[in-house]
Amino acid sequence: xxxxxxxxxxxxxxxxxxxxxxxxxxxxxxxxxxxxxxxxxxxxxxxxxxxxxxxxxxxxxxxxxxxxxxxxxxxxxxxxxxxxxxxxxxxxxxxxxxxxxxxxxxxxxxxxxxxxxxxxxxxxxxxxxxxxxxxxxxxxxxxxxxxxxxxxxxxxxxxxxxxxxxxxxxxxxxxxxxxxxxxxxxxxxxxxxxxxxxxxxxxxxxxxxxxxxxxxxxxxxxxxxxxxxxxxxxxxxxxxxxxxxxxxxxxxxxxxxxxxxxxxxxxxxxxxxxxxxxxxxxxxxxxxxxxxxxxxxxxxxxxxxxxxxxxxxxxxxxxxxxxxxxxxxxxxxxxxxxxxxxxxxxxxxxxxxxxxxxxxxxxxxxxxxxxxxxxxxxxxxxxxxxxxxxxxxxx
Amino acid sequence: xxxxxxxxxxxxxxxxxxxxxxxxxxxxxxxxxxxxxxxxxxxxxxxxxxxxxxxxxxxxxxxxxxxxxxxxxxxxxxxxxxxxxxxxxxxxxxxxxxxxxxxxxxxxxxxxxxxxxxxxxxxxxxxxxxxxxxxxxxxxxxxxxxxxxxxxxxxxxxxxxxxxxxxxxxxxxxxxxxxxxxxxxxxxxxxxxxxxxxxxxxxxxxxxxxxxxxxxxxxxxxxxxxxxxxxxxxxxxxxxxxxxxxxxxxxxxxxxxxxxxxxxxxxxxxxxxxxxxxxxxxxxxxxxxxxxxxxxxxxxxxxxxxxxxxxxxxxxxxxxxxxxxxxxxxxxxxx
Numbered sequence: 001x002x003x004x005x006x007x008x009x010x011x012x013x014x015x016x017x018x019x020x021x022x023x024x025x026x027x028x029x030x031x032x033x034x035x036x037x038x039x040x041x042x043x044x045x046x047x048x049x050x051x052x053x054x055x056x057x058x059x060x061x062x063x064x065x066x067x068x069x070x071x072x073x074x075x076x077x078x079x080x081x082x083x084x085x086x087x088x089x090x091x092x093x094x095x096x097x098x099x100x101x102x103x104x105x106x107x108x109x110x111x112x113x114x115x116x117x118x119x120x121x122x123x124x125x126x127x128x129x130x131x132x133x134x135x136x137x138x139x140x141x142x143x144x145x146x147x148x149x150x151x152x153x154x155x156x157x158x159x160x161x162x163x164x165x166x167x168x169x170x171x172x173x174x175x176x177x178x179x180x181x182x183x184x185x186x187x188x189x190x191x192x193x194x195x196x197x198x199x200x201x202x203x204x205x206x207x208x209x210x211x212x213x214x215x216x217x218x219x220x221x222x223x224x225x226x227x228x229x230x231x232x233x234x235x236x237x238x239x240x241x242x243x244x245x246x247x248x249x250x251x252x253x254x255x256x257x258x259x260x261x262x263x264x265x266x267x268x269x270x271x272x273x274x275x276x277x278x279x280x281x282x283x284x285x286x287x288x289x290x291x292x293x294x295x296x297x298x299x300x301x302x303x304x305x306x307x308x309x310x311x312x313x314x315x316x317x318x319x320x321x322x323x324x325x326x327x328x329x330x331x332x333x334x335x336x337x338x339x340x341x342x343x344x345x346x347x348x349x350x351x352x353x354x355x356x357x358x359x360x361x362x363x364x365x366x367x368x369x370x371x372x373x374x375x376x377x378x379x380x381x382x383x384x385x386x387x388x389x390x391x392x393x394x395x
Numbered sequence: 396x397x398x399x400x401x402x403x404x405x406x407x408x409x410x411x412x413x414x415x416x417x418x419x420x421x422x423x424x425x426x427x428x429x430x431x432x433x434x435x436x437x438x439x440x441x442x443x444x445x446x447x448x449x450x451x452x453x454x455x456x457x458x459x460x461x462x463x464x465x466x467x468x469x470x471x472x473x474x475x476x477x478x479x480x481x482x483x484x485x486x487x488x489x490x491x492x493x494x495x496x497x498x499x500x501x502x503x504x505x506x507x508x509x510x511x512x513x514x515x516x517x518x519x520x521x522x523x524x525x526x527x528x529x530x531x532x533x534x535x536x537x538x539x540x541x542x543x544x545x546x547x548x549x550x551x552x553x554x555x556x557x558x559x560x561x562x563x564x565x566x567x568x569x570x571x572x573x574x575x576x577x578x579x580x581x582x583x584x585x586x587x588x589x590x591x592x593x594x595x596x597x598x599x600x601x602x603x604x605x606x607x608x609x610x611x612x613x614x615x616x617x618x619x620x621x622x623x624x625x626x627x628x629x630x631x632x633x634x635x636x637x638x639x640x641x642x643x644x645x646x647x648x649x650x651x652x653x654x655x656x657x658x659x660x661x662x663x664x665x666x667x668x669x670x671x672x673x674x675x676x677x678x679x680x681x682x683x684x685x686x687x688x689x690x691x692x693x694x695x696x697x698x699x700x701x702x703x704x705x706x707x708x709x710x711x712x713x714x715x716x717x718x719x720x721x722x723x724x725x726x727x728x729x730x
Contacts, residue, residue: 036548039569057551061570085551086565088706094570094577110671110701116646117580139701140671146646163671170646217665218648219640245667245674245690287666290659 019044026052038062038069049103051076057085059108061092068393071103074127074157081108089114089144090128093121099393101125105142112142112158120150122393130160134183134241141167142184145174147220152386154178154394162241163248164189165206168196170220175386177201185242186211186251187233192218196226197385207240208251209233209275214261215247216291224263224299225384228270233257235274250286252277252316259298261285266379268304276314278335280306280350282342284358296358297340302375304345308333311349318362326367327351336370343375424455426479431501431523440519440534440543445479445503450516450540452505457482459600463591465614465628468713469506470564471557472517477503478587478600486601491654492589494601500524502584508554517552518566519543522576522584529582531572562710571707579641590653591632611653617719626723627653629716633705649680662691664730670694673702683727692720 022037022045024030034054037047043066051072056079062069071077081090090108093100093115104127105112112128115121128142142158145151146169153176158165165184168174174196181187187203189211190196196212203209210233214223233256242249251258254276259265260283272279280303285296312331317323324330334350336342339358344350350370353362427444430437437443447453454460458479466474480486484497496502502522509515516536523530534543535550549568555561567574576582589597594608611628612620620628631653637644638651647668650660659665662680667673667690675693682688694704695717703709 032548032550035568035570039547058549058565061568061574063570063573084700085563086700086707086710088701092570092574094573108701109699110673110706111669116643137672140669140673144669146669163669167669169669215666215668217659218668219645243670243672243674244676245670245678247666247668 019046021046021048023048023050025050026054030054031056031058035060038064038067041067043067046070049077049079053078053080055083056081056090057083059084059086059089059092059110061094062098063094065095066097067095068099068101069103070099070101073102074104074125077103079103079105081106084109089139092116093118096120098122099124103127104129106131108139110139111144112139112161114141114144114146115148115151116145117147118145119148120387120390121145121148121152122390123151123153123156124394125155127157128161128165129158133160134162134185134238135160136162136241136243138162140164140246143167144169146170149173150387150390151175152390152393156180157182158187159183161185162243163246164211167191168193170218171196173383173386175199175390180204181206181209183238185238185240185246185248187236189213189248190223190226191215192220192223194223194225195384198226198228199230202232202234203236204232204234205238206236207238207242207253208248208255208258209236210257211248211251211255212257212259212262212265213247214285214295216285216289216294216296221291221294222263223261224265225380226262226265227268227379227381227384228257229266229268231257231270233270233272233275233279237274237276254278254312254314254316255281257281259283259301261294261296261298262301263295263299264380265298265300266302266304266381267306268302268379269306271307271309272333273309276312277316278312278331279308279310279333281335282340283335283337284339284355286359286361288359298337298342299340300343301341302343302379303334303348303350304375304379306333306348308348323367327369332370334370336372342372344370344372346374426455426458426481426501428481428499431479431481432499432525434525436532436545436547438545440521440545443501443521445477445501445521449542452507452516458503461587461592461596461600463586463632464593464609464611465591465617465625465632467586467632468709468716470560470562470709470711472506472508473514475505475507476586479503480601486603488589488603488605492605492607493584494587494589494592494597494603496524496584496587498524498526502587504586508556515554516540516543517554517564518546518550520567520572522582529576529584531576531582532569533566533572535566556711558711560711564710565707567707574643574707575636575705577643578636578639585636586632591628614715622719622722622726625719629719633713633716637705658730662689663727671701673697673704675702681724681727683729684725686721686724689724692717692724695720 049071089111101124130138140163161184164186165181187206256275256279311333332349353365481499535546550566589605590607590610617625635651
């Protein structure tokens with residue numbers, strides 16, 4: 001009741017009141033106590049999750065703007081959804097200016113942490129883990145912001161997602177950095193999104209390390225303006241364990257950085273090692289489609305200077321033996337389908353399928369060494385990445 | 396349909412008759428308008444005075460019972476629906492056929508299991524139209540069945556469905572109310588659309604004759620409707636509050652509203668986006684003629700969190716609803 005009076009006073013234009021801190025402890029009734037705090041929080045409040053393991057049987061949700069949820073560290077505060085009985089994710093955020101930090105989510109039945117229509121959200125030092133490791137019945141996405149403007153993912157660790165560890169979809173102004181994506185189907189995926197910066201991450205033991213996709217038949221399309229730089233993309237050699245219906249089920253084991261459709265993507269200063277199908281793959285959307293708003297080609301994709309430790313030494317491709325033999329034992333590190341437009345820094349070897357038409361499969365491939373122009377001008381990085389003001393919440 | 400309507404009209408008439416006499420002398424059974432509109436969260440359901448007799452679910456003056464042609468599946472719960480519109484206020488119809496209730500109105504829905512003397516009220520959900528929009532609140536009935544108390548964090552209750560399945564029934568929390576009732580960021584009613592109400596009831600209650608009033612088939616009589624009409628009505632009522640633009644599952648690109656006529660938006664040969672393991676081994680939401688290869692039906696037939704659809708509001712598979720959807724997909728001509 002006091003809270004309501006306070007809220008009324010705020011509405012009446014009284015001076016802003018100090019934000020409140022609500023401290024939650026693990027133990028009996030944690031589900032109700034935590035959910036109630038998430039519902040009754042007022043803008044500006046902080047919900048502190050004390051260290052320990054919280055046994056949760058239902059998904060949690062937050063729908064109040066400008067709230068921080070803070071744990072005692074990604075190994076200290078664990079939200080354990082192993083016995084979850086309902087809801088499609090562990091935690092769902094649907095409000096703006098939310099900061100989630102310093103806690104872990106384990107074994108959610110669906111997605112880990114989803115934020116939808118939640119602008120200016122910060123995910124900081126979180127961990128989402130399916131503890132049994134790769135398994136097709138693990139949830140799809142670990143960190144899952146969608147339909148949002150302003151997304152900062154910093155210092156998270158995601159393991160075991162049956163689709164993507166960090167998945168940003170249908171969003172704008174995005175930074176994913178300093179994070180570790182291990183043993184997911186896709187480590188980090190930027191899908192149908194614009195102005196995304198993916199840097200200083202480690203993607204390892206996934207089926208594919210870092211994916212930049214644009215898909216048809218979605219409310220938001222036209223992905224582009226993406227920079228993937230200074231990432232360590234190493235040993236992405238886990239066999240694909242995605243359920244067959246998913247788009248990532250088509251990702252070949254051993255894909256390092258993959259661009260499908262999209263425009264204006266820069267791949268630079270990454271270290272790529274042990275990605276046996278293709279350290280870098282640039283292709284058009286592979287399926288037939290009938291969405292007139294959709295452009296299936298990868299356009300103006302720039303592969304700058306990267307450190308490649310070898311290429312496609314064990315490609316999961318039709319005719320792999322012949323291909324590797326033709327290229328002298330292993331495929332060059334950059335693979336292109338020959339559609340759209342690609343620029344590659346001088347001295348970076350690659351190969352092309354030389355396709356002439358989208359959606360017709362590999363039957364028409366005429367593999368050949370890659371001969372494309374180097375980038376003619378500097379990549380336009382303006383407006384790419386999360387809004388700078390999100391940084392201030394990392395203290 | 397005619398029979399249900401007659402009962403409803405009769406019930407309405409008898410309440411009106413009763414209160415026509417008593418309302419002037421017994422104002423206590425009038426709705427507490429200030430509880431509906433003022434900026435507070437009443438702790439007890441009785442504070443609203445929606446009922447002359449809450450445990451028996453006898454509504455107060457101007458609280459009108461209504462039914463839907465095709466209802467939302469809720470594990471077989473008996474659902475008692477009421478609408479309250481303050482005196483002197485007018486209901487209108489929006490372009491999408493949703494009845495527009497004026498500020499001060501309330502929609503009330505009680506969930507009960509068991510028959511006759513064994514009937515147990517579980518929860519009553521209220522939607523209050525306040526000056527700043529609709530507010531959804533869940534109230535949980537006590538064991539003595541004398542009162543229902545606000546449960547913003549929801550609850551889980553063990554009970555047995557009419558089909559004999561023992562379930563852990565989920566009373567939604569306040570946020571989960573919005574997961575279904577949210578549209579473009581605001582809470583909105585879902586059920587009372589003209590097309591899913593009896594045209595006669597709308598006319599009798601609000602003196603309105605919307606064009607599509609009563610257009611959806613009566614679920615009990617769905618065998619007399621086309622497979623498409625029955626399934627599309629079911630999908631609209633059970634799925635489209637999330638699977639439509641501006642709502643919780645908008646990012647899926649699946650739009651299951653009654654008025655949607657683009658096959659791709661309805662899932663026909665549409666690939667999933669974020670279905671994850673929910674897709675099972677299937678490639679498309681709806682494969683014409685192949686219900687068992689359709690993700691849509693696959694998820695409706697599951698009880699497993701992360702796979703099961705809808706995500707909220709049910710713990711068991713709706714055999715009748717899935718059968719209607721199966722028939723629709725099976726009869727759909729191949730493309």
